[in-house]
Amino acid sequence: MPLYTVALILFIIGVQDAACYQRDYFWREYTGSVPEDAIVGGQDINGKDIYIGQAYVRNEGLIPVRISAGVRQVHAPIRGVKNVDTYTKILCGPQQNFFWTAANRTDLHLLLINKHAVLGGHEDGGGILNVGRISHESEVKIGKVTAYSTGNAYFYFSNKGKEERVNSYEILLYNDNSVDVRFKALTNK
Template sequence: MSHFLLNFCVVFSLLIIAQVCALQEDYFWREYTGSIPEDAVVGGNDINGNDVYIGQAYVKNEGLVVVQIYPGVKEVYAPMKGIKKVDAYIKILCGPRENFYWRPVNSSNLHLSLINKRAVVGGHEDGMGQIGIGRVSHEGEIKIGKVNSFSPESAYFYFNDKGTERLLLSCEMLLYRNGSLNVTGN
């Protein structure tokens, strides 16, 4: 009987692990070295019409912050209590591009507008919570930044504007649709 119980527990555990793995999104963060991977997610275009990409950078004692990546440039500028230059521990968002989409949001209705939606997690602020990925059109180009989605009363969008951290009340937020998990029909 104990042999049967052991086998049952092993099989049951494997089934649970398989189910959990099936629930994981099929996007991921890849180490960024200056080269753009083929499956990198385009966030928009710069003022010259070149693609810009969605990045994530580690800022010591602050967290993993959403940043904008320009092809071939190995440093990024993180909007985190001012602008922090980061040249190590940078990742780039990769995955099936057709599953990503942008949704207009603002700080007063962010949490309501995300009901039954899957926001892409852009990182976290230490001691605060997860942050989302946002973008705006600013002075002729797309700016990628962080949305403080952990705070219902101050879910603002922060981005780097020529070395200055800017805050906006509205932006577009990156969401993800997964055919097997789609709860919205999008």
């Protein structure tokens, strides 16, 4: 792997960690057991909670994925589906501060004005990814939103071993009123 790629990955992870620290959420190493403060992303077809993860796919990026409790392997939607069982993280923080809102590929950027979309990772050679979900075949599918592509912010997810793309989805947002309060205190407004 070229040195500049390694430096970029470390920079993005560092920036992400710093941003997440300020907003009281973070990505924790996933080992198969779900931490108490893991963020629930929805339910599977059996009504069991699923969680929000991110998986590192070599030479592809850090991709938002669905995590099922007790299952190490995740399925990353990137140029097909890559099965990953190492270098996986799980989103943790105060559940009450996260919420989903309806979005679509053409209007996402207008929707996000003055809102905090959860940073879910990045695609090498592409850009920043956000976390999205849809209800598909009676269960929730977690995946990536290509927010770096203005007007074409599609949602991609893994479905039965294939990468699928849709125009309309929900995007994960974080209510960071505490940031607004700190900013107002600093500016005396």
